[in-house]
Amino acid sequence: MTTYVYAITDAGHPLRLSGVAGVGDPAAPLRTVRAKDLCAVVSDAPAELRAKRRDVAAHQDVQERLLADGSCLPMRFGLVGPDDEQVAAVLEEQHDTYTQRLGELAGCREYHLKVTRDEEDLLREIVRDCAEVRRLNDHTRRNSGAYEDKLALGELISQEVRARQDGARADILARLAPAAVRIEDGEPTKRHFLTTSFLVAQDQAATFSQAVHTEAERRGDHYTFRLYGPLPPYSFV
Structure with missing residues (x-):
């Protein structure tokens, strides 16, 4: 058996x-x-x-x-x-x-955090901040046959999305790290740019939850924070 x-x-x-x-x-x-x-x-x-x-x-x-x-x-x-x-x-x-x-x-438990950002809000930010994106976007709108420029625009937007998501993830983790014992950062998914497990001492659980709530409020309505826990610390075994 x-x-x-x-x-x-x-x-x-x-x-x-x-x-x-x-x-x-x-x-x-x-x-x-x-x-x-x-x-x-x-x-x-x-x-x-x-x-x-x-x-x-x-x-x-x-x-x-x-x-x-x-x-x-x-x-x-x-x-x-x-x-x-x-x-x-x-x-x-x-x-x-x-x-x-x-x-x-x-004395620790695991908390798992997933964060998404509204895609349209992210694209508006990229168009607002990146002159080359605006130029290519205007050009391809006026020239439907500009295939190479369309490819260049798509690649540039993809790079900007990755860079901004990576920056947001690093910033969020830096703000939450002081309330955690350890962090196990997972691979981003198509939907969630942050999917991370935190090992948190039980006497710091309220502090950690408040830190997540504060960060969610600071980011605003275009971000969605989902916090799961306390959980058995599977990710740290």
Whole structure:
């Protein structure tokens, strides 16, 4: 039977897991695998594991119970090992790394921030500020066959969009960094020019949330800030 892994803790971590169900239907009983001074909270893995709502909720419930009592390394949904012996072997092999990471995450939670900017507002700013964009734009409007100039205009606008988004992202991160312990900056998406995870000490959570709110107000209505959390610190494990 393969082993489903929920989280790693130190061996002295409270394990108040009564009444908490594992993944699967019926729910698999929880147990622990220990190696040296580390402990993995595990269960049998279902034969067919999918990201169903019930199983994802069960996975998160186990982690939330553990995090309520101290530091743990939450594993992402779906992590399965061959058996308990192999899980114990990994705990031994990665002992120093896991122990260091447990110390780094103590008393912290993850917050994930996504930021978008209204595209039309950004384009208006580029046209207003960039004389070459205005020149090419006027020229191609008057000359429908100016294909090379149209390509040049498109490339210039793309460069300006990237530069302004990169600048805004760097500025936002610099303003929020003092309230966070660590930052894991993700790749921008087509929709979000900023998608970043912040590791925040629990006693700084209100300060961090206020910093995000202040920055959103400073940026104005053309920016949309979406803050998710507190979450298990998946991005920092």
